[in-house]
Amino acid sequence: MSRVPMLIGNWKMNKTLQEARDFAQRLGQQSMHLKPGCEYAICAPYTSLHLLRVMLPAQVQLGAQNVYHEVSGAYTGEISASMLVDFGTKFVLAGHSERRAIFGESNEMIARKVSTIMKAGMTPILCVGETIAEREAGQTEHVVKEQVLSGVANLESGEVETLVIAYEPVWAIGTGKTASVDDAGQVIGWIRQILVNQFSSSVANHVRILYGGSVKADNIASFVGHPEIDGGLVGGASLEADSFVGMAKAIEGGQR
Numbered sequence: 229m230s231r232v233p234m235l236i237g238n239w240k241m242n243k244t245l246q247e248a249r250d251f252a253q254r255l256g257q258q259s260m261h262l263k264p265g266c267e268y269a270i271c272a273p274y275t276s277l278h279l280l281r282v283m284l285p286a287q288v289q290l291g292a293q294n295v296y297h298e299v300s301g302a303y304t305g306e307i308s309a310s311m312l313v314d315f316g317t318k319f320v321l322a323g324h325s326e327r328r329a330i331f332g333e334s335n336e337m338i339a340r341k342v343s344t345i346m347k348a349g350m351t352p353i354l355c356v357g358e359t360i361a362e363r364e365a366g367q368t369e370h371v372v373k374e375q376v377l378s379g380v381a382n383l384e385s386g387e388v389e390t391l392v393i394a395y396e397p398v399w400a401i402g403t404g405k406t407a408s409v410d411d412a413g414q415v416i417g418w419i420r421q422i423l424v425n426q427f428s429s430s431v432a433n434h435v436r437i438l439y440g441g442s443v444k445a446d447n448i449a450s451f452v453g454h455p456e457i458d459g460g461l462v463g464g465a466s467l468e469a470d471s472f473v474g475m476a477k478a479i480e481g482g483q484r
């Protein structure tokens with residue numbers, strides 16, 4: 229089946245309101261290049277969500293980078309799913325490697341976030357990927373399998389169909405080094421097979437699985453051209469509107 233490709237920006241902890249406004253204005257000027265054959269979103273810091281909701285071109289959906297799994301209460305500093313829904317947020321990242329490594333998020337916490345996001349009517353983008361040590365030790369398949377299976381542990385199969393997964397090898401994030409298209413395609417193929425075994429091929433065939441890790445305008449077309457890879461989750465190269473549009477054009481011009 230053909231899945232609609234996605235271009236998802238992850239701004240991480242970047243951009244003041246003025247910088248977010250400049251980005252949105254520039255993207256708006258070039259919005260004719262954001263063609264309907266692809267789905268676009270920016271996962272922004274909470275502080276920019278309102279502004280982006282107002283200013284982003286209609287083709288670009290809103291995403292957040294994190295959420296807390298409880299509904300409300302004494303959780304100082306946290307943000308709930310219903311607060312994100314208030315802003316019109318469509319996507320929420322869960323299990324990004326920076327949250328796993330820097331903030332100590334476990335597979336179990338990530339699974340709770342994934343189901344919280346889903347139950348609130350938003351789409352989780354479950355991020356998985358091995359470290360360089362794990363890759364060199366031949367553990368990539370094992371690590372990714374554990375992250376995927378624990379990430380979806382609280383979901384019904386009907387919910388899994390709507391999930392987005394991002395395969396992001398940790399060693400490729402922010403380093404300028406990408407996985408080869410074949411390696412990324414192979415791991416993403418394994419991820420789809422894990423979903424086939426756990427749920428069904430019909431469920432697995434609906435799930436969009438992205439590649440992330442040093443994606444930019446001049447390499448995204450080759451990733452998206454691979455039949456297993458449904459788009460990109462992009463950090464650094466999503467921070468400039470021109471570069472975001474460059475990636476959108478590259479996907480549009482790709483062989484998919």
Ligand code: PGA
Nearest residue numbers: 401402441442462463464
């Ligand atoms: P990068 O980040 O594109 O800057 O490598 C990707 C990510 O962390 O999602």
